[in-house]
Every structure is written in structure tokens, then in C-alpha cells.
Amino acid sequence: xxxxxxxxxxxxxxxxxxxxxxxxxxxxxxxxxxxxxxxxxxxxxxxxxxxxxxxxxxxxxxxxxxxxxxxxxxxxxxxxxxxxxxxxxxxxxxxxxxxxxxxxxxxxxxxxxxxxxxxxxxxxxxxxxxxxxxxxxxxxxxxxxxxxxxxxxxxxxxxxxxxxxxxxxxxxxxxxxxxxxxxxxxxxxxxxxxxxxxxxxxxxxxxxxxxxxxxxxxxxxxxxxxxxxxxxxxxxxxxxxxxxxxxxxxxxxxxxxxxxxxxxxxxxxxxxxxxxxxxxxxxxxxxxxxxxxxxxxxxxxxxxxxxxxxxxxxxxxxxxxxxxxxxxxxxxxxxxxxxxxxxxxxxxxxxxxxxxxxxxxxxxxxxxxxxxxxxxxxxxxxxxxxxxxxxxxxxxxxxxxxxxxxxxxxxxxxxxxxxxxxxxxxxxxxxxxxx
Amino acid sequence: xxxxxxxxxxxxxxxxxxxxxxxxxxxxxxxxxxxxxxxxxxxxxxxxxxxxxxxxxxxxxxxxxxxxxxxxxxxxxxxxxxxxxxxxxx
Numbered sequence: 001x002x003x004x005x006x007x008x009x010x011x012x013x014x015x016x017x018x019x020x021x022x023x024x025x026x027x028x029x030x031x032x033x034x035x036x037x038x039x040x041x042x043x044x045x046x047x048x049x050x051x052x053x054x055x056x057x058x059x060x061x062x063x064x065x066x067x068x069x070x071x072x073x074x075x076x077x078x079x080x081x082x083x084x085x086x087x088x089x090x091x092x093x094x095x096x097x098x099x100x101x102x103x104x105x106x107x108x109x110x111x112x113x114x115x116x117x118x119x120x121x122x123x124x125x126x127x128x129x130x131x132x133x134x135x136x137x138x139x140x141x142x143x144x145x146x147x148x149x150x151x152x153x154x155x156x157x158x159x160x161x162x163x164x165x166x167x168x169x170x171x172x173x174x175x176x177x178x179x180x181x182x183x184x185x186x187x188x189x190x191x192x193x194x195x196x197x198x199x200x201x202x203x204x205x206x207x208x209x210x211x212x213x214x215x216x217x218x219x220x221x222x223x224x225x226x227x228x229x230x231x232x233x234x235x236x237x238x239x240x241x242x243x244x245x246x247x248x249x250x251x252x253x254x255x256x257x258x259x260x261x262x263x264x265x266x267x268x269x270x271x272x273x274x275x276x277x278x279x280x281x282x283x284x285x286x287x288x289x290x291x292x293x294x295x296x297x298x299x300x301x302x303x304x305x306x307x308x309x310x311x312x313x314x315x316x317x318x319x320x321x322x323x324x325x326x327x328x329x330x331x332x333x334x335x336x337x338x339x340x341x342x343x344x345x346x347x348x349x350x351x352x353x354x355x356x357x358x359x360x361x362x363x364x365x366x367x368x369x370x371x372x373x374x375x376x377x378x379x380x381x382x383x384x385x386x387x388x389x390x391x392x393x394x395x396x397x398x399x400x401x402x403x404x405x406x407x408x409x410x411x412x413x414x415x416x417x418x419x420x421x422x423x424x425x426x427x428x429x430x431x432x433x434x435x
Numbered sequence: 436x437x438x439x440x441x442x443x444x445x446x447x448x449x450x451x452x453x454x455x456x457x458x459x460x461x462x463x464x465x466x467x468x469x470x471x472x473x474x475x476x477x478x479x480x481x482x483x484x485x486x487x488x489x490x491x492x493x494x495x496x497x498x499x500x501x502x503x504x505x506x507x508x509x510x511x512x513x514x515x516x517x518x519x520x521x522x523x524x525x
Contacts (some may be wrong), residue, residue, distance in 0.1 A: 211466060218474075220467060
């Protein structure tokens with residue numbers, strides 16, 4: 001006879017990865033989040049006019065992209081996609097092995113860039129690339145058998161295509177520091193930045209939004225046709241940017257790419273706005289406010305990209321573009337999503353002895369999130385001011401504010417992890433078939 | 436007895452039977468089932484149970500139900516069906 005209550009979520013639990021897997025990715029992301037702001041503080045002098053090259057600003061950039069954004073994307077997608085696609089990840093060893101390879105690889109890449117130490121950077125790049133190939137294979141296998149979410153599958157597939165470009169160009173860029181320049185630094189750099197931020201991470205963010213935002217707002221699924229048009233415009237923008245990077249009419253194609261990207265963003269915005277306006281939950285909270293700010297900064301990044309394409313006479317345009325795109329759009333968006341889904345996922349992973357899921361609101365920690373909200377936005381504003389004013393002091397203040405926000409966010413994650421592990425639970429709702 | 440779906444988000448087929456209000460959300464794309472079920476549950480003022488006819492275990496539903504004071508228990512359904520009974524928690 002099945003024990004009362006235990007069988008109730010038996011099927012659910014079997015499709016969930018063990019909590020230790022997504023939470024090790026989220027925990028590493030929290031650590032690298034703080035490390036990124038510390039690296040930025042170390043390189044504050046160079047931030048206002050940063051335009052590439054080894055050093056602590058580049059290390060900070062990759063601690064955010066690899067350490068926070070991709071780390072979170074791996075943990076969240078391996079946990080959420082199998083639920084939505086109705087296909088399990090398969091072996092639990094693969095995600096764990098990816099973490100063990102990827103996490104030290106990111107540290108090696110960041111240290112190799114910051115110190116700088118090209119051989120360490122090269123070793124870290126190899127580890128990160130191998131781990132991401134493994135992740136890409138897991139993601140591809142899961143998406144290949146998915147049903148019921150064609151728009152998300154299409155975005156995920158396009159993101160995987162972008163990941164291939166990101167990995168090839170990453171190897172080329174890391175190799176150049178070791179004397180092996182495969183693609184040429186200019187082209188590799190242009191492709192790498194565009195396909196990493198707007199391609200791999202951007203398309204994953206837009207695609208998962210079609211599930212997450214309606215779920216947060218309790219709204220109907222967005223219009224599939226418009227979502228597909230938005231994706232087509234985004235992919236067209238990436239292809240135009242790739243052609244420009246390869247040297248075909250660079251300025252007109254870059255401007256066209258920004259135009260196509262803007263069209264994609266406007267359509268996506270519209271669909272998200274409809275979901276938020278028509279949903280049952282009219283006040284979706286601080287997490288959605290962060291996501292809304294992130295969408296606005298995504299549009300601002302395109303405006304800065306247009307400024308770059310038109311050779312705007314401002315020496316800090318590259319740095320401003322990077323801050324708007326990476327910290328403004330992607331980091332703000334991911335932190336907004338993470339603070340919402342972590343208590344939700346924790347609720348799905350009941351602690352031993354609990355027969356009902358604890359409510360997400362009982363697992364979350366509002367005060368650290370409120371502190372993070374203020375510190376994160378202040379950090380963005382200070383970084384923008386640092387670039388406009390050419391002031392390293394503003395950059396340092398922004399990094400300190402960001403670090404304070406990262407500590408608060410880490411405190412939130414630790415609180416959720418502790419609360420979800422606490423044994424308890426009183427109510428019993430047995431599986432009716434068991435009795 | 437069939438009951439027409441109402442409200443801006445309502446989807447799925449609803450009907451009333453002796454054991455409660457039934458909702459069939461099979462075939463709806465995510466997050467349609469979640470939204471349809473929660474919309475129905477939140478419209479119920481008394482202790483009437485809700486019987487959900489689903490094609491899979493709706494994992495995302497349980498935390499949302501817990502948040503509004505409802506709980507779920509799996510009951511026997513047709514082959515290939517995942518059937519749940521939702522009740523207001525005491």
C-alpha cells in the first residue's frame with residue numbers, strides 16, 4: 001500500500017531534477033555575481049572608456065555573462081524545460097558533471113583575463129566550451145522531443161545555433177592571446193559579443209518569457225504568430241550583424257540589424273504587455289518590475305548600438321553599450337526571473353516530512369530582495385553616470401553598490417535554501433487511490 | 436451538465452457533476468492549463484471540489500494552489516489521463 005501523501009506528488013518529483021542540481025547553479029551564480037562587482041571595482045579606473053582588451057573590466061564582463069547569466073540559464077532551463085516539454089533530462093549525472101567542469105572553468109577564464117594570464121584563460125575557455133557543448137547537447141535532446149510549446153522550442157533552437165557561433169568565436173579569441181588567431185580578432189569579437197548577448201542569452205530570455213511572464217501574471221499564452229514574427233526579426237537582425245562583421249557593407253547592415261532588432265523587441269514588448277495587462281494577477285511584484293526595467297534597457301541598448309553603428313562622437317559609447325546590454329538588460333532580467341522562480345522551484349521540492357508544498361511566499365525573503373532592488377538600480381545609474389562623466393569614482397561607487405546588492409541577493413538565495421530544507425508540514429492530503 | 440467557460444482567461448471545457456465541478460484542460464498549450472484551473476478555483480466561494488482532467492502531472496500548479504489555500508490529490512482517471520481532485524484546505 002502506498003503511504004498516504006507520499007504518492008501524491010510522486011509523478012511530479014520523478015520529473016524534477018534533485019534540488020541540489022539547479023541550486024548548485026544558482027548558488028554559483030550568486031557567488032560570481034558578487035565576484036563580478038568586485039572585479040569591476042578592481043578595474044574601475046578603466047571602466048568609463050573600456051572598449052575591450054584583457055584586464056579586470058573584461059573579467060567582470062565575463063563573470064556576469066558566464067558566471068551569472070549562463071550559469072543561471074543552465075540551472076533554470078534544465079529544471080523548467082523538462083516540466084514544460086514533458087521530457088525528463090535523463091541522467092542526473094550530466095548536469096552535475098557540467099557544473100563541475102563549467103564552474104572552475106569560469107573562474108579560470110575570469111582570472112586569466114583579470115591578471116592577465118593567457119594560458120589560464122585558454123585552459124578555462126576549453127573547460128567552459130566543453131561544458132557548454134554538453135549543455136547544448138542536453139538542451140537539444142530535450143527540445144527535439146518537446147510538444148505543446150513551439151514558440152519556446154523555436155527560440156531555444158535559435159539560441160542553440162547562436163551558441164555554436166559564440167563557442168567558435170570564443171575559441172578564436174582565446175587562441176589569439178596564445179598566438180593562434182583563427183578568425184581574425186575584429187570579426188571574432190563582433191560576432192562573439194552580438195551572438196552571446198542578443199543571440200544565445202537574448203533568445204533564451206525572450207523564449208522563456210513566453211512561458212514565464214504569462215505564468216507570473218496568470219495570463220493566457222501569447223499570440224503565437226506574433227511571437228514567431230518577433231523571433232524571425234531577431235534572427236534576421238543577428239544574420240545582418242554577422243554579415244556586417246564579415247565586412248559586407250558594415251554600416252548599412254549594422255543599422256539594418258538594429259532596425260530588425262528593434263522590430264523584434266517592440267513585438268515582444270507588446271505581447272508581454274498584453275499578458276501583464278490581461279492576467280489574473282494584476283500586481284506581479286518586484287520581480288516583474290525588474291523585468292520591465294530590463295526590457296526598457298534592452299531598447300536602450302539598441303539605441304546605443306545604433307550610435308556605435310553610426311560612429312557617434314562619444315568615446316564612452318562602447319562602454320555604455322556594454323553596460324546597457326549586459327548589466328541593464330540581461331543581468332536585470334535574469335535577477336528578476338531568478339527571485340521569482342527560486343521560491344517557486346523550492347516549493348516544488350518539498351522538504352522531507354512535508355506532505356504539502358510550502359507556499360512560495362513562505363520561502364522567499366522580501367527584505368534582501370528590496371535591498372537588492374535599490375542597490376542594483378543604483379549601480380546601473382552610477383555606471384551610466386561614470387561613462388557619461390568619464391569618472392572612475394562613479395564607476396567604483398557603482399561597483400560597491402552592485403556588490404551590496406549581490407550580497408543581499410545571495411542572502412535571499414541562502415534563506416530560501418535554508419527554509420526549503422527545514423523539515424515540517426502539518427496537513428495531510430493522501431493520494432485518494434492509495435486508500 | 437456542461438458549463439461554459441467565462442472570464443478573460445477562461446479556457447478548457449467545464450461541467451458540473453455530483454462530485455464537483457470538472458475542468459478538462461487537455462490540449463491547452465502552457466501555461467493555459469494552469470491559468471484555466473486557477474481561474475476556476477478562485478471563482479469558487481464554497482467548499483465545492485474541482486476535478487481536473489489533465490494529460491500530465493501539472494507540477495507548476497501545486498505551489499500556486501498552496502498559495503491560495505487549496506490542495507490537490509490524485510484520483511483514478513482514464514488511461515493516459517492525469518486526474519486531480521482539488522479541495523479547499525481546512
